[in-house]
Amino acid sequence: MTKKILVTGGTGYIGSHTVVELHNAGYDVIIVDDLSNSSADVLDSIEEISGKRPEFEQFNLADTAKTDDFFNRNQDVDAIIHFAASKAVGESVEKPLHYYRNNLVSLINILECQRKYKIANIVFSSSCTVYGQPDKLPVTEDTPRQDAESPYGNTKRVNEDILHDSVKAYPELQAIALRYFNPIGAHPTALIGELPLGVPQNLVPFITQTAAGIREKLSVFGDDYDTADGSAIRDYINVVDLAKAHVIAIKRLLESKNKAGYEVFNLGTGNGYSVLQIVKGFEKATGVKLNYQIVPRREGDIEKIWADTTYANEELGWKAEKELEETLLSAWNWEKRLRNIQ
Numbered sequence: 001m002t003k004k005i006l007v008t009g010g011t012g013y014i015g016s017h018t019v020v021e022l023h024n025a026g027y028d029v030i031i032v033d034d035l036s037n038s039s040a041d042v043l044d045s046i047e048e049i050s051g052k053r054p055e056f057e058q059f060n061l062a063d064t065a066k067t068d069d070f071f072n073r074n075q076d077v078d079a080i081i082h083f084a085a086s087k088a089v090g091e092s093v094e095k096p097l098h099y100y101r102n103n104l105v106s107l108i109n110i111l112e113c114q115r116k117y118k119i120a121n122i123v124f125s126s127s128c129t130v131y132g133q134p135d136k137l138p139v140t141e142d143t144p145r146q147d148a149e150s151p152y153g154n155t156k157r158v159n160e161d162i163l164h165d166s167v168k169a170y171p172e173l174q175a176i177a178l179r180y181f182n183p184i185g186a187h188p189t190a191l192i193g194e195l196p197l198g199v200p201q202n203l204v205p206f207i208t209q210t211a212a213g214i215r216e217k218l219s220v221f222g223d224d225y226d227t228a229d230g231s232a233i234r235d236y237i238n239v240v241d242l243a244k245a246h247v248i249a250i251k252r253l254l255e256s257k258n259k260a261g262y263e264v265f266n267l268g269t270g271n272g273y274s275v276l277q278i279v280k281g282f283e284k285a286t287g288v289k290l291n292y293q294i295v296p297r298r299e300g301d302i303e304k305i306w307a308d309t310t311y312a313n314e315e316l317g318w319k320a321e322k323e324l325e326e327t328l329l330s331a332w333n334w335e336k337r338l339r340n341i342q
């Protein structure tokens with residue numbers, strides 16, 4: 001019997017790449033997404049890439065009645081991957097109540113439905129933002145979490161606590177939280193990728209839009225950090241490598257017969273690159289010269305973080321494989337296709 005996975009936020013950036021990998025691994029998928037930050041056109045692309053079309057329902061999971069009705073009609077779901085959330089760091093500072101309601105109530109609704117309809121397994125999309133600026137690098141999963149710089153980051157930390165406390169209280173549940181470092185790149189077909197609405201907040205989409213002439217120049221936020229070239233360091237992970245880790249996490253839960261409890265894994269490459277190294281890497285990978293300027297630091301940014309990936313490598317048997325330049329080129333190919341650039 002083919003297992004059926006609910007992917008919330010499945011028309012989004014990481015969600016859509018994960019749906020493709022779930023299909024490739026033989027799972028059936030149903031997506032719930034409110035399309036507030038993505039387009040239903042992604043369903044066509046997922047079908048074109050994987051040869052299979054996911055089921056799809058549009059509603060917001062913070063709506064308790066709609067969420068219960070969905071699960072009542074879909075009690076054959078075997079596991080859940082929960083991506084659906086508001087995710088713009090800057091916007092969360094301006095609209096904290098929207099972020100707390102959307103990101104916390106949706107998870108609580110899902111967990112209550114899991115108990116009611118006996119769905120044991122959930123994989124949660126968390127973030128390295130829960131570490132704040134770690135004292136020791138590379139950062140391991142047992143590094144104490146710090147107060148986040150933003151309501152967005154705080155919702156990730158509180159969501160992890162909601163999951164952990166729920167698994168402790170309700171033994172019929174089991175959960176895996178995946179702490180992403182910086183997801184970048186696009187599917188090799190260039191049929192799906194990152195589609196930020198408005199001005200991109202994240203580095204790589206801003207780079208590709210600058211290269212496409214949509215943005216006049218990239219602003220590098222600070223070159224006075226305590227790093228080799230002064231710009232901040234992050235662990236940039238290919239989105240397809242990231243998606244594959246979710247398939248492994250789902251398999252782990254489905255096979256663990258409720259023994260998994262609550263587990264946390266860092267999903268990074270283990271390598272840190274500075275902003276200026278990413279700029280140079282993009283120019284080298286694509287042959288496109290980037291117009292950029294150095295400006296003061298962005299409020300709330302940390303200086304440097306990269307993952308210790310030993311636990312995920314050994315326990316999940318997962319490792320990021322794609323090289324940085326291949327990943328940056330995939331982001332550029334996606335941008336070119338999006339803007340009909342040859």
Ligand code: WQD
Nearest residue numbers: 087127129201202203204206219220221232234275298301
């Ligand atoms: C990366 C680096 C910037 C834009 C956040 C969230 C994380 C996840 C990813 C959602 C930093 C610099 C950026 C620009 C720049 N969010 N930068 N010019 O802030 O590490 O992580 O986004 O899933 O949870 O915390 O990612 O891509 O915004 O920034 O110089 O125009 O690039 O200062 O050093 P960040 P980012």
